[in-house]
Amino acid sequence: MKESQGLDPNFLDLSARLGNDPLQVQGAGGNTSIKTGKVMWIKASGKELSNSKDENIFVKIDLDAAKAETYGNGDGSCKDTIIDPSIKLRPSIETTFHAILDWPVVTHTHSVVTLVHAISPEGLAAAESKLEGLPYAIVSYVKPGLPLTRLILEAANPETQILVLKNHGLICCGETVLAVSNLIAEVEKRLAMPERRKSPVNPSPSIVPGYTMSDESWISKDPKALKIVRAGSYYPDHVVFLGPSLTENPTAGRVAFLVENEGIYLKSDSTKSQKAMLRCLSDILLRLPSEWNPEPIGACAEAELMNWDAEKYRQSLDSVK
Numbered sequence: 001m002k003e004s005q006g007l008d009p010n011f012l013d014l015s016a017r018l019g020n021d022p023l024q025v026q027g028a029g030g031n032t033s034i035k036t037g038k039v040m041w042i043k044a045s046g047k048e049l050s051n052s053k054d055e056n057i058f059v060k061i062d063l064d065a066a067k068a069e070t071y072g073n074g075d076g077s078c079k080d081t082i083i084d085p086s087i088k089l090r091p092s093i094e095t096t097f098h099a100i101l102d103w104p105v106v107t108h109t110h111s112v113v114t115l116v117h118a119i120s121p122e123g124l125a126a127a128e129s130k131l132e133g134l135p136y137a138i139v140s141y142v143k144p145g146l147p148l149t150r151l152i153l154e155a156a157n158p159e160t161q162i163l164v165l166k167n168h169g170l171i172c173c174g175e176t177v178l179a180v181s182n183l184i185a186e187v188e189k190r191l192a193m194p195e196r197r198k199s200p201v202n203p204s205p206s207i208v209p210g211y212t213m214s215d216e217s218w219i220s221k222d223p224k225a226l227k228i229v230r231a232g233s234y235y236p237d238h239v240v241f242l243g244p245s246l247t248e249n250p251t252a253g254r255v256a257f258l259v260e261n262e263g264i265y266l267k268s269d270s271t272k273s274q275k276a277m278l279r280c281l282s283d284i285l286l287r288l289p290s291e292w293n294p295e296p297i298g299a300c301a302e303a304e305l306m307n308w309d310a311e312k313y314r315q316s317l318d319s320v321k
């Protein structure tokens with residue numbers, strides 16, 4: 001193990017723990033940051049939090065310059081705020097909100113129990129009562145990057161330490177790594193949802209060469225889950241790594257496709273992030289109460305994500321594993 005980049009080992013531990021928990025972070029999603037003086041260390045775009053202790057996945061940026069990008073001084077990517085110009089990595093797409101949240105430690109996850117609540121009006125109402133007494137705010141859905149940072153600025157006050165991002169995930173902030181770790185545990189405890197049992201799936205030979213039936217195939221036999229999946233996609237990383245919704249046309253080229261009453265087929269050479277995103281969908285649906293009505297992000301939001309250069313960069317780093 002390498003004490004990467006001289007960063008606080010507790011911060012690296014927390015980052016790795018979040019990255020290794022599929023109920024917190026899936027593949028290259030999620031990001032963490034730590035500030036010292038005028039400097040912020042933030043996860044690099046496309047890197048995986050699970051590698052926090054084994055690889056140099058964090059980049060050092062100029063905190064004031066990143067804050068200034070929020071207010072129009074730059075394109076919001078924070079590419080030019082990296083202090084060492086020889087570093088070829090880009091800071092996370094979500095760097096600006098890490099910069100403007102005035103706390104030394106900030107974590108952003110795609111927590112499954114948060115997503116269960118954050119994709120429907122009924123779930124959000126339940127989350128509001130479950131989080132009562134904690135310094136939280138709810139943020140509407142908007143494309144990640146600068147638009148999201150601007151909504152966070154509107155929703156948060158200097159005391160806010162928990163942000164539930166509608167159709168996206170969770171942000172927790174605090175003075176120390178331990179405080180943030182405890183806060184995440186508290187939010188997870190309050191939002192915990194029982195997991196239904198999956199209906200069994202009979203593995204069958206692939207109907208298209210190069211595809212394998214996935215563990216998430218139960219969705220194709222569950223009328224409620226099927227209806228939800230057919231209605232669209234519910235959070236950005238699904239679109240980025242699996243494409244909009246799940247196609248039912250068994251054509252080669254797509255990462256995954258669904259055949260009703262039979263299964264979901266995943267490309268045999270799919271990447272770690274693609275597999276993780278399909279599992280995330282299943283993990284959410286297994287915890288979603290039947291009376292909650294999830295709202296997809298919609299075709300416009302999907303198109304916005306598919307055509308975004310910053311996401312193309314992140315996809316290009318998602319190598320076959």
Ligand SMILES: [Zn+2]
Pocket residue numbers: 029030094108109110144168169
């Ligand atoms: Zn995110």
